[in-house]
Amino acid sequence: MRKKNILLLLFILIIIFSVTLIYNVYTNEIGKENKTGGYSSNDVTSDDVMSEIDTVLLDENDDIEIGDLI
């Protein structure tokens, strides 16, 4: 009976450990993908380059908003 209990406990711990491991691996993968903005060396197009350049440039007609008086 005691052996069964220990086995059951081990089984539960293995499940918890596996779920945590899978979750960590999954979130790390997402993190890596975000780091490169979801690009990989084979699928970068010139459009991607353009949208990346846009992130460092300013719109000449851009304005600050502080709300309306009425």
Add this chain to the structure above:
Amino acid sequence: MISEGVDNMRKILSIVLIMTLVATIVPSTLANEVDTNNVEIDTKTQREVQIMGHTIGAQIRLLQLEKVITIKIIQGEHLISLLTTLKNDTTNISELEAILAELKLVKEEVQSADPNASDAVQTFIDLKNDSINLIIEFKTKLHTLVDNETAEKLKLQIKTITNETVEKLGKKIRNLVREYNANQLHVIWGFLKNANNSSIKRYKEGNCSIEKVKQNISEIAKNMTYQKRYEFILQIKEYNIHRVAQVQQHISTALKGFQERKQERLEERLNNIPTNIQGAVKEHLEQNLLNALDHLNNKQNGKTETPQKGGGGKK
């Protein structure tokens, strides 16, 4: 013997369950705490200050703030003159004038802000927050004086107002944006290791559109190998991250002592009310500033105030 085993089993299971619960709840609670600590400045303002690590960027944002405040002051003055013709009782109108008078003081503070100073980001965040709060106060007050139908009519009347000062500011900002973009494009061109960057010079001088420069870069990028293009995009990303990280420190600094700085500004405004502000307007302005200081002191005794999304700090 069997029942003792079952009891032990239950105990062990309970401990495992509690540990699992604790392991799940604690990180999420901590994460929420970090989140609430971080959501202090709205995302739009955070994006706006990202360029302020650069002197030209700081100049652009301060001038843009000056421009928008100038527009609001002109619109506000026009609204007040329209209201004066609509209403016989000008008591409440002087309250609106007092709010505009404070907005003018904020504008002067923006004009005297130094874009080269290390606290330029902090000044921008503080004064933008003050402006938003004053606009909300003006709007709230105005809506107690007119019905919705009149408000709509007034809104249309102030929409088309043009002003020479605003146009001059707009032109100055556009020139600075070109200068800023040209500097950014020089950095990007540097990653390409391509010598011919004459289009950037032409763009800076206003003889070529930014689209043309981007098109040139696009042509070069098209002829690159996948690997080179990938490296190029990573270089831009790295540069961008570095640029944003530089300002992040200023944002964190801006959050510290926000309340104390606000108190100092309010006291300064209270002690330096211009002599041309007289009578009921002066009384209302003094009262507004004193109320704001009281409100701030009450908050200081309780919770620490930080710039809120869409303003709402001062009432």
